[in-house]
Amino acid sequence: MASQKSVPIAVIGMGCRFPGTAKGTEAFWSLLAEGRHGWSGVPETRFNEKSFYHPDPGAPGAINQKGGHFLDQDISEFDANFFGMSPLEAESLDPQQRVVLEATWEAIENAGIPMENFRGSETAVFCKKIIYLPKLSLESALTNLLLLSGYVLPRL
Numbered sequence: 001m002a003s004q005k006s007v008p009i010a011v012i013g014m015g016c017r018f019p020g021t022a023k024g025t026e027a028f029w030s031l032l033a034e035g036r037h038g039w040s041g042v043p044e045t046r047f048n049e050k051s052f053y054h055p056d057p058g059a060p061g062a063i064n065q066k067g068g069h070f071l072d073q074d075i076s077e078f079d080a081n082f083f084g085m086s087p088l089e090a091e092s093l094d095p096q097q098r099v100v101l102e103a104t105w106e107a108i109e110n111a112g113i114p115m116e117n118f119r120g121s122e123t124a125v126f127c128k129k130i131i132y133l134p135k136l137s138l139e140s141a142l143t144n145l146l147l148l149s150g151y152v153l154p155r156l
Contacts, residue, residue, distance in 0.1 A: 016106075025110065040072075042067060078090060078093075100129075
């Protein structure tokens with residue numbers, strides 16, 4: 001592998017979404033500074049946690065943990081028109097892609113540079129999503145499915 005030349009970069013803006021009330025960089029820093037966390041029970045809008053809970057981790061079709069780290073955001077509030085999307089296109093968009101669009105726009109606003117100044121510039125927005133899934137018996141099939149959809153599983 002050839003040696004790579006270092007290229008200086010500057011982080012000029014940041015946008016983020018973290019579990020709980022940490023929607024944005026300021027809320028994230030507050031969460032950290034106050035020693036809070038984003039763990040909660042499963043929101044009722046996700047699924048009925050009690051219907052799937054079983055203390056035995058080997059019980060088929062069941063989960064043995066209670067709660068998790070969930071975004072405290074109503075994804076139905078996505079402003080499709082703002083992003084130049086039709087309501088039908090927005091409805092078919094993966095909710096995680098909606099969040100990425102919003103956080104990307106937030107990063108651009110956070111940079112304090114007008115959008116028209118970005119056009120034609122050598123500017124990039126880097127996104128990172130962390131997903132954790134426990135090992136499954138169909139791990140290789142799941143990994144292939146996630147890779148095809150653009151997700152990368154961490155090595156468990």
